[in-house]
Amino acid sequence: MKKIAIQGIAGSFHEDAARRYFEDEIEVVECKSFTSVCNLIDTDQVNIAVMAIENSIAGSLLQNYALIRDYHLKIIGEIYIHIQMHLMANPGVAKEDIKTIYSHPIAIKQCAEYLESQFPNVHIIENQDTAASGKLVHDQKLTDAAAIGNQRTAELYELDILDSGLETNRQNYTRFLILSKHARHNDLANKASVCFEVGHYYGALANVLNTFAENKINLTKIQSVPIIGKPNEYTFHIDVEWDSLENYEKALHAILKNVSSLSVLGEYERGELAIHNQ
Numbered sequence: 001m002k003k004i005a006i007q008g009i010a011g012s013f014h015e016d017a018a019r020r021y022f023e024d025e026i027e028v029v030e031c032k033s034f035t036s037v038c039n040l041i042d043t044d045q046v047n048i049a050v051m052a053i054e055n056s057i058a059g060s061l062l063q064n065y066a067l068i069r070d071y072h073l074k075i076i077g078e079i080y081i082h083i084q085m086h087l088m089a090n091p092g093v094a095k096e097d098i099k100t101i102y103s104h105p106i107a108i109k110q111c112a113e114y115l116e117s118q119f120p121n122v123h124i125i126e127n128q129d130t131a132a133s134g135k136l137v138h139d140q141k142l143t144d145a146a147a148i149g150n151q152r153t154a155e156l157y158e159l160d161i162l163d164s165g166l167e168t169n170r171q172n173y174t175r176f177l178i179l180s181k182h183a184r185h186n187d188l189a190n191k192a193s194v195c196f197e198v199g200h201y202y203g204a205l206a207n208v209l210n211t212f213a214e215n216k217i218n219l220t221k222i223q224s225v226p227i228i229g230k231p232n233e234y235t236f237h238i239d240v241e242w243d244s245l246e247n248y249e250k251a252l253h254a255i256l257k258n259v260s261s262l263s264v265l266g267e268y269e270r271g272e273l274a275i276h277n278q
């Protein structure tokens with residue numbers, strides 16, 4: 001059975017992502033932080049990790065970009081999950097009773113407008129993950145608190161859903177990366193994640209991007225990540241997709257002269273972002 005590390009506990013969105021991606025029997029290994037997820041892979045205690053990297057409302061999880069690079073992890077796949085947020089509390093607790101709301105920081109960001117309009121004076125507490133927030137409300141039998149998370153969390157921890165669709169926009173997706181210690185050759189690969197640094201001169205980054213354009217390679221994401229200890233310097237992470245592998249390989253070879261510290265983080269099959277019309 002594959003051992004998959006996630007940040008969070010049963011009922012979290014990470015667990016959902018892991019089970020949807022692998023479909024078959026997996027053993028989910030729960031971790032308290034993204035760093036401990038990376039440590040488990042690094043020490044061969046798990047084969048694979050699932051890690052959120054960006055959300056369509058809250059933006060990128062910058063810390064995770066840095067972890068992937070620092071731990072030399074390889075991206076072997078990705079999955080997009082449609083995220084719906086619910087407000088949940090112990091049975092009998094009404095919205096008027098709520099003085100504290102617990103959730104994961106990225107989940108809180110996705111519900112910022114709702115929280116501002118519905119609970120402007122409530123204490124919002126960031127917690128390890130959404131499911132752990134629901135579990136805390138349940139285990140401590142809190143009667144003046146609620147959690148924000150998914151429907152499965154409410155079911156698992158016997159909480160009542162008080163409100164649904166808390167996210168600022170219904171088109172709310174989180175992209176999760178499938179990570180491994182070693183690269184895997186994939187004949188079906190049509191997407192890659194690459195990172196590099198460029199010098200401080202005009203056109204340095206533009207040259208790299210133009211090279212991809214000239215080779216008909218579609219850039220789907222660019223993210224700058226601060227280099228700690230080097231103020232004003234960044235690592236650029238880009239995701240590219242292709243129809244022709246040959247064009248991608250040509251572009252990659254051509255950018256070598258314009259970048260330093262080039263690293264191919266993974267070549268994998270792109271995940272499908274299925275837009276929900278509701």
Ligand SMILES: O=C(O)C(=O)C[C@]1(C(=O)O)C=C[C@@H](O)C=C1
Nearest residue numbers: 012013014052104106129130174
């Ligand atoms: O708290 C959870 O349930 C998680 O799986 C974490 C996480 C995240 O890291 O972005 C995953 C998906 C959602 O975007 C909200 C939170």
